[in-house]
Amino acid sequence: MLEIHDIHTYYGSIHALKGVSLKINEKEIVCLIGANGAGKTTTLMSLSGVYRPRRGSITFLGEDITKLASEKIVARGITQVPEGRMIFPRLTVRENLMMGAYLRNDSEGIEADEERAYELFPILAERRRQPGGTLSGGEQQMLAIGRALMARPKLLLLDEPSLGLAPIVVENIFEVIQSINQEGTTVLLVEQNAQMALQIAHRGYVLATGSVQLEGTSADLTANPQVRAAYLGLD
Template identity: 60%
Template sequence: MLEVKNIDVFYGNIQALKDVSVTVNEGEIVSLIGANGAGKSTLLKTLSGLLKPKSGSIEFLGSSIAGKAAQGIVKTGISHVPEGRRVFANLTVEENLELGAFLRKDKKGIAEDMQKVFETFPRLLERRKQLSGTLSGGEQQMLAMGRAIMAKPKLLLLDEPSMGLAPLMVKTIFQVIKDINAEGTTILLVEQNAHMALSIANRGYVIETGRVVLSGSAEELHSSEEIRKAYLGGH
């Protein structure tokens, strides 16, 4: 579904990604793990058109999207839930969700998907008329994910969905990621919590200082001594 080949990405003169190649197949959950500043978020931003690769290719469903404008990429079927949630604080929950569907014209489908988001996140239904800035961190994360779902993505890019959330909320969010995937959405997940990320993924990539240093099935990465020491706290 997604084929990233040998991309280099720079912030000014600083190279953030070096010769990175990543593949995501339809229906998978693929996790990117690595330390802070390794380049994981940079990769997601490049895929969603917020950054442009200097070289290399990015193909989504057989068409090149490298360097395409962000809204054009959303139209192809990629939605990005950025790190830090980025909900529109001065709009209500409902208005945020409507914005997620701004490129769609199918009124009936939009209403059905809104209903589905409220079924997935009952808390958002209770707060639908509330300003998003007044929600808790966990509720804002639900809203950010709900807003992305409203775009009806084929591929969902999730950047640090568990960051700053209470353990119980982390469990809820990860269950929802599994459910969204089971309903047919492919997921590329960046997650600090490597243990959780690998527990729901099919495959994973380890990124260190802008390079992919390891890849394999979630089981392989989970049982790798190197990964255990570096990212799983030695368990």
């Protein structure tokens, strides 16, 4: 479904990604793990068109999307849930969800997907008329995921969905991610909670200082002594 080949992305003169390459197959959950500053978020931002790689290529469903604008990438079927949620705090929960469907004009489908968001996250149905800024952190994360799903993505990019959330909320979020994947949506997950990420992912990549250091199935990475020591806190 997706192939990133040897991309180099810069922040000004800072060389953030140094030849990252990875592949994602349809209906997989693939995770990116690594320390802060490893290049995980930059990889997602490069994929979604926020940052444009200076070198390398990104191919999605056979099309080179390396130089496409973000809105055209969304239209192709890639949607991102950003780190920190970044909902619209003054808009209601429902209005936030509708923002996720701004490229669509199929009113019946939009209505059905709104109801699906409420099924996935019942608390959003209760809060649908509340401003997004009044929600708890966990509820805002649910809203951010629901908003992304309103675009009907083929590939969902998730950036640190567990960040700052209580363990019970994290479990709920990860159960929903698995449910979304089982319904056919491919997922690329950036997550500092490596243990949780590897539990639900099919495969993973380990990033360090802007390049891929390791890759493999989740089982292989979980058993890898380097990963266990550095990211799982295990001997």
